[in-house]
Amino acid sequence: MNQVGQVVHYILNMGSSVMLPIFIFIIALIFRVKISKAFKAALTIGMGMVGINLVINLLTSNVGPAAQAMVKRFGFHLTIIDVGWPSAAAGAWGQSISAILIPILVVVNIVLLLIGVTKTLDIDIWNYWHMVAAGSVAYIVTKSWWFAILMAIVYMVFCLLIADWTAKDVQGYYGFEGITFPTGSSDAFGLLGIPISWVLTKIPGLNKINVTAETVQEKFGVFGEPMFVGTIIGLVLGLLAGFDVSKTLQTAVNLGAVMVLMPRMVKLLMEGLIPISEGARDMLKKSGSKRTIYLGMDAAMSTGAPATLSTGLVLVPITLFIAAILPGNRVLPFGDLATIPFYVSLVVARRKGNIVNSVITGAIVITFALLMATNFAPVHTEMMRGAIKFPAGATQLSSLDMGGNFLNWILLKLSQFVSAWI
Template sequence: MDKLLDGVQYVLNLGPTVILPIAIIIIGMIFGTGFKKAFRSGITIGIGFVGINLVINLLVTNLGPAAQQMVERFGLNLTIIDTGWPSAAAASWASPVAAILIPVCLIVNLILIFFKITKTLDIDIWNYWHFIAAGATGYVVTGGNWWFAILCAILYEVAVLIIADKTAPMVERFYGLKGISMPTGSTAAFGAIGIPIGWVVGKIPGLRKLHADPESIQKRFGIFGEPMMMGLILGVAIGLLAGYDVGEILKIGMSMAAVMLLMPRMVKILMEGLIPVSEAAREFMKSRFKGRELYIGLDAALSVGHPAVMSTALLLVPITLFLAVILPGNRVLPFGDLATIPFYIAFIVASRKGNIIQSLITGTIVIAFSLLMATNFADVHTAMMNGADFKMPDGATQVSSLDLGGNFLNWAILKFSEAYQALFGN
């Protein structure tokens, strides 16, 4: 088992920029694109993800220090530190159940497609860590029950695939991604509660007919409504809240402007590679399974380049920190996952058709729930991190994250696991 886990870890350490192109080449060949076209698609997609990761790193390296400065400036004192999705993913991959769950999740996906329970073929192997995190949650709560851990992972996967199916038409309409679904665990989980909340918000008088999408804003404010200018303005505002000097404020402003301009272009490169494989998949299904549709399941990174998503996410950064202070019952200090907010609100923004005001109100409500869930998840989250020999941040007694601990589906798995343990445990 240790050798198997080491082999799996080696492959996963290559990251999505290597794993995804290999998966695309294999799938392209299966669907009959031919090696040349499949290889070209795989490499193009890999390059697109390299570009997306570079832009996301630009976002992270600027937002992280700014958030830390805000925390110090306003004297926030919360005992549970949000260590972010990278540490949560590392803890999940380090779980004893990780190696067995990768083939299990792949097989379950194929079985669900065969029995027409899902239309999504999830090739985003890297993001299987969300399913594994659910399994690791069950494993920790039940004191090492392997079968229950596998059940938790499968339940989470089924829920994510169903949500991905249901949201695929919306993803096509809003993001223009035909034949693509987004079975990213956190995106699906936040969307599961965010979409119905957004529907209610959209019915509020005064907000119902308010046009606040990027196009309407650009028409109203001219050059200052353009995505890069919005990024500049929001970056400067974050720098001011962090108490930066003029030079640092201008740097973060330019960085956020660059994120807003470059991200859609990186996604466009990625889509250039995806289109041939997506079309081949549709033709394959049409010729062999008449009337059946197949979605290619990919990372929600495809959605974060939309100006409405990035604008809403940047506005939510200071709001999330403010919520952490005033929200009764919260003990989580948001930090590591602040830069991941675009992934959490991707379905919310799409369901609100890019309306930034409605998306912002909905996102605020959802983040409030997420903070409370992350607080409740802290004991198990900390146990998972300790199991992975994670070094505790200075001054922290517990850790959690919005991505794992504040994720509605994983929190539901936590409650299910606790109920199981109370009924059948020792």
């Protein structure tokens, strides 16, 4: 078991930009893509992931300091620190049960695909950490390996079914043919957010407002283009943070650059995915099967859409404001603020880029997420012990991505119920 764990962790430590191309290459060969074409596709996807990660780092390095400055400027006093998904992932991978979960989850996904329970093949192995986290939490609460494995599988099944449910939205709005998002945080947010966004479309007056990236550009011309929208949002964040002129302008230009660069990185990644998608369709056609297979990818791809990025960035100061006034909340949002665009990806797609509807929906779901993250904090903190250095002044740790995740929270409650009977 220890040797299996070492192999799994060695592969995971390569990072998504190396691990994903290797897995893509294997999948391409299974779908009978020529070796040379499969290798080029895998390498292209690797380059695309490098580009996406660079742009995400640019986004994080600008939103993070702005959020921290806003916290100090407005005097927020909350004792549970949102350490963000990277720390939550590190805590999940650090549990003794994590090593065996990856091969189990891969096999389960393939079996579910073969028997027709799902149409999604989740090839984004790095984001299996969401399922591993669900299993790790269940193990911490119950100390039962079998129950922990079951909870990780249940979480995966939810993600695959939600990915199937939202596949037409992802493909129709983002233009990703044959792609869907089984990313745990995005799926949990969408599970709550899509019904809420639908209710908003039934409210008189509000249902007449349809602000999209396209309508903004149509109304404001060149000043409505993504680079200008990102620059303006960056300018507002800088002013709210109380930055000086120089730092405010740097934040503005950097977020404008994110809006320009992210779609180009996503386009590069999609170039690599096309041969695999075509190979899957050709193989099914030759076999006489009428089935459809979706390739499950990281919801980070959705940030190539200006509406998704804009919605997420607008929600940053709104999230901090909600955290400050929400009764019962003790979580200080920080680490996951830059990843809010991922969370709203399915809502934005379902509402076809309606930014107003998506922002209101996002604010409502984040309200619930903060309360869930507060409730999740004791177990989340226990999972993080030894994985990261606790921030100064933090009595407990949580995250919007894991602690504020509806699926994780439901499974936590189930684990706590079961632990009383074990």
